[in-house]
Each structure stands twice: as C-alpha cells, then as structure tokens.
Amino acid sequence: MSIELNHHNGENIILKNISKSYDSSDVIDDLNITFESGEFNVILGPSGCGKSTTMNMIAGLEEVTSGEIFIGETDVTQLEPKDRGCAMVFQNYALYPHMTVFNNIAYSLKIRRIPKTEIKQRVEAVAKIVSLTDYLDRLPSELSGGQRQRVAIGRAIVREPKVMLFDEPLSNLDAKLRQEMRMELTMLHKRLGATSIFVTHDQVEAMTLADKILILNKGKVEQFDTPKNIYQKPASTFVADFIGSPAMNLFPVNKVNDSYFDSAGNKILGRANIDNAVLGVRPEDIKVDSEGKIKGTLKYIEDMGAYQVLTLDVGQNKDFCINTTLGLDINIGDIVSFDILEENCHLFHPQTGRRISA
Ligand SMILES: Nc1ncnc2c1ncn2[C@@H]1O[C@H](COP(=O)(O)OP(=O)(O)OP(=O)(O)O)[C@@H](O)[C@H]1O
Ligand SMILES: [Mg+2]
Structure with missing residues (x-):
C-alpha cells in the first residue's frame, strides 16, 4: 500500500507522423516528436495553432486522422482515454461543487473501488504535496482560485499517472498566483517525475517551466528545443518573433x-x-x-x-x-x-x- 506517492520516471511519449484534419481543414500536419521520459515539456504557439488538439490526441479525447502515438512501449493510438495512464488538468477544471476537497481528490479512487483506508492515506499524501491539508473539509466555493487549481492538480496526481497533461491550467489566475503556481508545479514535477506536457500561449510560463519547448505554428513544428536554445538560437523568424x-x-x-x-x-x-x-x-x-x-x-x-x-x-x-x-x-x-x-x-x-x- 503506498502512503507516499511513488516517484516514477514517467514514460516517453512518441508522436509518429501524426496528422489531424477536420473535414477540409488540416489542423496538425505530420508531427514527429518524442517527449522524453520524466521531462517537463511545454507546447507554445498562437491561438488556433493546434496545441489543444495535440494534447487531446495524446489523452485519447480526439482521434488521430493518421499516425501513431506511443506511451512507453505501448501503442495507445486506439486505446480508450482511461487506459492510457494520462492525467489531465484543463483550463476550466470543473470541480464537483457539492463535494469537499477530500471527496474531489478521492473521487477517481472511489469509482475504482479502492479500499477506504488506502483512499484516505493517498488523499492525505496528495493534500500534503499540493498544500491543502488544512482545507480537506471545505467546499470548492470556500476556496481561492489558486487553492481550487491545486485541488484540480491533486485530483489528477492521486492516481499516480505516468503522464501529466496540462492545458492552460493557470490562465484564470492573477499574475502573482501564476508565479506561485509555476514554482509549485516545478517542485511537484521534480517530486513525481511524470512526463509532463503543458500547453500555454504565455512565453514566460514556457521559459520558466520547460525542460523543452515545442513551438507550433499552424500545426507544424517550428522548433523543439531547450528554453535556452529557443531564446539564443531561434530556428526561424517565427520563433524569434514569438519569444522575447x-x-x-x-x-x-x-x-x-x-x-x-x-x-x-x-x-x-x-x-x-x-x-x-x-x-x-x-x-x-x-x-x-x-x-x-x-x-x-x-x-x-x-x-x-x-x-x-x-x-x-x-x-x-x-x-x-x-x-x-x-x-x-x-x-x-x-x-x-x-x-x-x-x-x-x-x-x-x-x-x-x-x-x-x-
Ligand atoms: N471540432 C472541430 N471542428 C473543426 N475545426 C476544429 C475543431 N476543433 C478545433 N478545430 C480547429 O483546429 C484548430 C486548432 O485548434 P486547437 O484548439 O488545437 O487550437 P489551440 O492551439 O489550442 O488554440 P488556443 O490557444 O486558442 O486554445 C483551430 O483552427 C480550430 O478552429
Ligand atoms: Mg487550446
């Protein structure tokens, strides 16, 4: 029985020739990317460039038009979202309003019929990580924006995912809280070691959080590199213009x-x-x-x-x-x-x- 959350090294996420079209429009065009195990990756790009679509295909919420997605050794292209081992935090992280913080975090364990004593231990371990130990009995309406955000993250990590997907999770927060959450996410990532993909159109978030940044432009890769190289050696005028x-x-x-x-x-x-x-x-x-x-x-x-x-x-x-x-x-x-x-x-x-x- 795990009382502390396990630290795993995550798994590689490999996109092979991934394309996505809706009717006549091509949204993602032949994406070939390996997100390395345990790394914190940020997808950055202007509105409509295909960031959410890419995430949703990895999570299994959208089908690919062509290509394959591997998580570790497993071809997950045709797997149901629940079988992919990904946890996702969205921009509009709807918490269950009538449930306490404890029950919000515990929910996914309850529906998996995990024994009560283990649920309690895991929720308490998670609450410690996201600094919500004193808030477990509160309802979401009794929390600040940042605390609610941390409940959403707690809910995602309680299942000990190998892959964490974040789609603009901080965009509803004010500047100071965003900075605090960036720091917390970085520390959390170091602690959990899950391979993470974080979508944003905020370049400061990208530069500060990422091991690697993927810059997308109209569904194509402009550059996939460390923040340092993106800044010091932009691969194109698009990247040069986008960062800084x-x-x-x-x-x-x-x-x-x-x-x-x-x-x-x-x-x-x-x-x-x-x-x-x-x-x-x-x-x-x-x-x-x-x-x-x-x-x-x-x-x-x-x-x-x-x-x-x-x-x-x-x-x-x-x-x-x-x-x-x-x-x-x-x-x-x-x-x-x-x-x-x-x-x-x-x-x-x-x-x-x-x-x-x-
Ligand atoms: N169901 C759909 N049918 C048709 N086109 C769609 C559909 N979903 C998304 N698109 C189009 O695909 C493109 C990429 O959308 P996506 O949501 O991935 O963008 P994004 O990079 O996440 O943008 P944002 O920063 O605004 O969230 C957009 O041009 C969008 O209009
Ligand atoms: Mg989006």
Whole structure:
C-alpha cells in the first residue's frame, strides 16, 4: 500500500507522423516528436495553432486522422482515454461543487473501488504535496482560485499517472498566483517525475517551466528545443518573433547597401555568405552609446523601473526597440546612437525565414 506517492520516471511519449484534419481543414500536419521520459515539456504557439488538439490526441479525447502515438512501449493510438495512464488538468477544471476537497481528490479512487483506508492515506499524501491539508473539509466555493487549481492538480496526481497533461491550467489566475503556481508545479514535477506536457500561449510560463519547448505554428513544428536554445538560437523568424519581450528586431538587409558595423567598425554582413537576409537582434542586446554608428529618433519610451524600452525610428518601415538599463534622461524626438555587435546578430533566410548558420 503506498502512503507516499511513488516517484516514477514517467514514460516517453512518441508522436509518429501524426496528422489531424477536420473535414477540409488540416489542423496538425505530420508531427514527429518524442517527449522524453520524466521531462517537463511545454507546447507554445498562437491561438488556433493546434496545441489543444495535440494534447487531446495524446489523452485519447480526439482521434488521430493518421499516425501513431506511443506511451512507453505501448501503442495507445486506439486505446480508450482511461487506459492510457494520462492525467489531465484543463483550463476550466470543473470541480464537483457539492463535494469537499477530500471527496474531489478521492473521487477517481472511489469509482475504482479502492479500499477506504488506502483512499484516505493517498488523499492525505496528495493534500500534503499540493498544500491543502488544512482545507480537506471545505467546499470548492470556500476556496481561492489558486487553492481550487491545486485541488484540480491533486485530483489528477492521486492516481499516480505516468503522464501529466496540462492545458492552460493557470490562465484564470492573477499574475502573482501564476508565479506561485509555476514554482509549485516545478517542485511537484521534480517530486513525481511524470512526463509532463503543458500547453500555454504565455512565453514566460514556457521559459520558466520547460525542460523543452515545442513551438507550433499552424500545426507544424517550428522548433523543439531547450528554453535556452529557443531564446539564443531561434530556428526561424517565427520563433524569434514569438519569444522575447519586446520581440527581436527583424529587418531585411542587403550585403552591398546596408551598413551595420561591429565594435571594430567592420561591416557585419561583409562576412555572411548570402546577399540578402533578415537580420535579427534582440532589444536587450543593443548597446546605447553616444559614439554609436547607427542612429534613430526616439518615438516612444516606456520606463519599466529596472529598465527602459526605447522605440526608435531608424528609417525602416518598422519600429526598432532597445532595452536599456542606463536610466537615460531623454525625450521624444531626441536622436539615440547605438551599435549592433556581430555576436548579437541572428541571420535568417529572406524567403523561408529559417536560421542561417550557427
Ligand atoms: N471540432 C472541430 N471542428 C473543426 N475545426 C476544429 C475543431 N476543433 C478545433 N478545430 C480547429 O483546429 C484548430 C486548432 O485548434 P486547437 O484548439 O488545437 O487550437 P489551440 O492551439 O489550442 O488554440 P488556443 O490557444 O486558442 O486554445 C483551430 O483552427 C480550430 O478552429
Ligand atoms: Mg487550446
């Protein structure tokens, strides 16, 4: 009889050539992904890109149009949801309103006819993990949003799942509570070791929670990688634009006409072996410097306390953003000089948008 919850290492979740269409529209297009055992994976992408559809196919709530899904060694493609060993937490985690916290968490064990004494022990162990020990006798209506969220998580983990699926579970919470829940989820994951997939369109959630982030765009993989690589080596302009705040500055450059210099005064593009490209540089990677060779006119300034976001007109069609911690005393219309260093530049293919070189 388990009193403490078991720590398992989870199981690999493998998607092989997974496609999904509704009538005429293709929602997921030939997805090939392995979510490694015990890892915390985040699926990130704009509304409608297929995040929930992917999760629902793994959980068995949606059928695949073609392809196979494996959990560990088992082909689960045709299995019922209840036979897949996945626990799911949704955005609208409907708790049973007339049941206490204890009974909400215990429910799935009761319907499996697990003995009463074992149910009590398991619910108490779970309550400890999600910090609800003192709330077991309350009704959901007597709890805060964060506490209700923790009941939903408790209800999911009490069955000791090998796979945990979360579909935007924090989106109803305020900023502070979200941050607390992120921390709790991370600790919970370390403790349980279940392979986890977490859907969000919040990049901060993705960056802070994930071992790996899967970025989806219109049902296709843009990049599946560690948060560090997603940020430092975005595989495409889509990823570059999606992660970072404000977004990476992206603009077309031409080897012959555009003069972007490195700190030594050399043309940056002189060394790229392509004539046209899209140059990307993050707002926080640009150094404001009165001696700088590139100049822009200040259009807008936002003071964030720890740093300022400058929006400049540099003669392109697009705004150019710089994050600076210098605490500048400047006004709209002033000229700002800066440099772009080669080591901070990202180059992308002008047609495909894919990253060029390392
Ligand atoms: N039952 C359905 N019939 C037809 N199209 C559907 C159906 N369910 C979802 N879709 C479409 O599939 C696409 C992907 O939907 P999905 O719910 O997976 O998006 P999502 O990435 O989870 O978006 P969000 O961030 O808004 O939750 C959308 O364009 C949606 O309109
Ligand atoms: Mg969704």
